Amino acid sequence: MYQTIKLNCPNCGASVSTDQKQCIYCDNPIVITSISSIQSFNPLKLNKYAASYRKTLADNPDNQEINGSIGMIYLKLCLYDNAIKAFEKAVEENFDNSETFFYAAACRLKGMIAFRATRADIDKAMEYLNAALMIEPRGIYYFFMAYIKHDYFERKYLNISPNWKETLLMAEQSGISEADRQQLAELLNVDFSRMTEDFAG
Secondary structure, eight states: OOOOOEEEOTTTOOEEETTOSBOTTTOOBSSOOOGGGGTTOOHHHHHHHHHHHHHHHHHOTTOHHHHHHHHHHHHHTTOHHHHHHHHHHHTTTOOSOHHHHHHHHHHHTTTSOGGGSOHHHHHHHHHHHHHHHHHOOOHHHHHHHHHHIIIIIITTTOOOSSOHHHHHHHHHHTTOOHHHHHHHHHHHTOOOHHHHHHHHO
16 A cells, blocks of 8 residues: 655655655655666665665555665665565555566576576566566566576476466567566576577577
8 A cells, every 4th residue: 555654865865755756856766666767876875775765664664665665775786585575565465566576576586597596486476477467467577477487497397387488479469678678687687598599499
């Protein structure tokens, strides 16, 4: 459930609220909704944001927006266990923000290729992606699912339906763009060429 709260700007410290997209004083984002919005942040700035969000969460531990924001920061810092905890709070009773589930799924791979992830983490990532797809059937979500099915299930000779090829077709039909593929490759730090070669072959 959306709840507006007052906080200090994570960058400049000005008094702001979560219903503002960016600070009117320093033009930096207040609530982080995508990795792209913090792409240019250096580790010092990311840690500054994390400290500010931790302070806000001390008084508002269940706030979805702040938990999602700190989850993004932790994901960018490769602090996957911290990110998972934050996203678990952010997805509670979340029925409208598909991207939160998408990023929660990305955290579950913990910076590894899907093949090396635990089955528990794979199952949780799939659960989050299915939730994201129920909210908004976007090509990037299907493509992420196809990647997991290819790199984990196909390579381990495990059956899953629909299979990775069928899921990849769903991604294509849903309008996956080259920019989406690039964004996901950077987020997961993986190369999709093997999957696309297998699909073509």
